Amino acid sequence: MENVAAGAIPVVALGNDGDGLARTPAGMMFVPGTVPGDEILLASQTATHGTLGRVVSPGPTRVAPPCPLFGSCGGCRLQHMALPAIMDWKAGRVVEALRHAGFDSVPAPQTRQVSPHGRRRVDLAFRRAGREIVLGLHRRRGDVVDMTACTLLDPTLLALLPPLRTMLHSLPAVHAGGDVQINLLDSGPDLLIAMDGTPDTNDRRILAEFSRAHGIARISLRARPPETLALTGPVFHHFDGTRVVPPPGAFLQPAREGEEAIRQAVLAGLPRKGLKAGIIELYAGCGTLSFALATQAKVHAYEGDRPAFACLKQASGGTRVLPALRDLNRQPVMATELAKSAAVVLDPPHAGAGAQVAQIVTGRPRCVIYVSCNPAALQRDLTPLRQAGYRLDSLTVIDQFLWSAEVEAVCVLTLPAARPRR
Numbered sequence: 241m242e243n244v245a246a247g248a249i250p251v252v253a254l255g256n257d258g259d260g261l262a263r264t265p266a267g268m269m270f271v272p273g274t275v276p277g278d279e280i281l282l283a284s285q286t287a288t289h290g291t292l293g294r295v296v297s298p299g300p301t302r303v304a305p306p307c308p309l310f311g312s313c314g315g316c317r318l319q320h321m322a323l324p325a326i327m328d329w330k331a332g333r334v335v336e337a338l339r340h341a342g343f344d345s346v347p348a349p350q351t352r353q354v355s356p357h358g359r360r361r362v363d364l365a366f367r368r369a370g371r372e373i374v375l376g377l378h379r380r381r382g383d384v385v386d387m388t389a390c391t392l393l394d395p396t397l398l399a400l401l402p403p404l405r406t407m408l409h410s411l412p413a414v415h416a417g418g419d420v421q422i423n424l425l426d427s428g429p430d431l432l433i434a435m436d437g438t439p440d441t442n443d444r445r446i447l448a449e450f451s452r453a454h455g456i457a458r459i460s461l462r463a464r465p466p467e468t469l470a471l472t473g474p475v476f477h478h479f480d481g482t483r484v485v486p487p488p489g490a491f492l493q494p495a496r497e498g499e500e501a502i503r504q505a506v507l508a509g510l511p512r513k514g515l516k517a518g519i520i521e522l523y524a525g526c527g528t529l530s531f532a533l534a535t536q537a538k539v540h541a542y543e544g545d546r547p548a549f550a551c552l553k554q555a556s557g558g559t560r561v562l563p564a565l566r567d568l569n570r571q572p573v574m575a576t577e578l579a580k581s582a583a584v585v586l587d588p589p590h591a592g593a594g595a596q597v598a599q600i601v602t603g604r605p606r607c608v609i610y611v612s613c614n615p616a617a618l619q620r621d622l623t624p625l626r627q628a629g630y631r632l633d634s635l636t637v638i639d640q641f642l643w644s645a646e647v648e649a650v651c652v653l654t655l656p657a658a659r660p661r662r
């Protein structure tokens with residue numbers, strides 16, 4: 241009989257990308273598909289990575305993956321781990337990043353995890369495979385896996401996939417394949433397609449028929465700028481009651497519940513007094529937070545992407561949102577301007593806020609609300625704020641990319657008032 245205990249390797253932690261960290265005789269090793277507490281046998285190994293052979297004894301958070309495609313589809317990394325444990329792990333990563341940024345006492349995080357089947361934004365690849373179209377996500381470091389099931393996707397989008405496959409198959413401009421980004425807006429699914437052929441009038445007719453049949457207001461071709469291929473109705477979405485017309489492929493928070501959690505945490509973090517001085521919002525996108533903030537004060541909303549800015553500008557008429565087009569890496573909002581505001585709200589891209597951080601540190605606005613999608617960038621950006629004397633008042637950690645290693649956080653920072661001199 242196999243001496244299981246002698247050969248079994250313990251998994252002791254999770255790495256930042258969600259792979260288990262196993263303690264092997266050869267050293268620590270990443271092993272995808274494992275959770276802390278697992279005792280495992282490896283099928284193969286390199287110097288840094290192992291392949292799971294089998295689980296000898298499961299860790300306390302191990303569960304049966306809910307999706308039948310888990311393991312082949314590259315969309316989820318952590319379906320073998322219980323959702324509450326994933327939430328704790330994500331919150332722990334943010335807390336650790338904040339400690340490394342110098343915050344000794346991090347407030348207990350409020351946590352919010354969205355429900356399954358809430359994902360409203362997805363980027364899928366498609367390939368011709370004989371008489372079929374394979375449509376789905378790439379397997380890890382591999383080809384496209386047909387998305388025949390999904391525990392993430394909104395049911396409206398999941399139901400769209402079979403007719404979308406059929407339509408793409410009939411499209412003459414699709415030779416080998418392409419990809420399609422789908423945003424579920426209030427007006428219905430909005431599609432931005434890239435394909436390897438040039439669509440002609442026949443392709444456009446097919447796309448228009450498909451749009452009409454499936455309640456799709458707009459299909460665009462990914463180009464610079466995107467080209468409308470079919471427009472069968474008005475395209476619209478609402479942020480806090482304001483109607484916006486997002487451009488093709490617009491940035492949207494991936495889940496409605498996640499967006500709402502971010503919005504609530506940001507609003508709750510605003511100072512109670514002094515809002516007449518106005519709010520400066522950096523990286524405003526199409527206005528996800530801008531119109532909510534405008535219920536409290538005048539908002540100077542900066543955005544660097546021209547189509548997103550145009551969307552915000554068009555929607556802002558008659559509101560307290562004052563949009564400005566600005567590349568904040570090249571031309572950050574200056575310290576003197578930031579200093580006059582009641583609060584600075586920033587929601588930078590994955591790389592973080594770059595040159596803008598130094599201006600915040602110099603301007604010393606009393607309240608800074610930082611919305612993060614990357615703990616490493618959060619740590620980098622908040623280190624100089626901590627050194628400048630900012631205090632971390634509250635922390636909300638949001639899991640809106642279920643079963644992945646992605647995590648969002650809202651940090652509310654304030655500068656304690658200087659003590660009056662005697």
Ligand SMILES: C[S@@+](CC[C@H](N)C(=O)[O-])C[C@H]1O[C@@H](n2cnc3c(N)ncnc32)[C@H](O)[C@@H]1O
Pocket residue numbers: 491492493523524525526527528529542543544545548566567568569570587588589590613
């Ligand atoms: C994480 S998104 C947040 C958008 C918006 N707050 C939302 O929740 O929908 C980051 C935004 O920053 C914008 N952005 C990226 N780099 C920028 C830059 N250098 N200057 C200004 N805006 C930038 C992107 O276009 C995008 O709209």
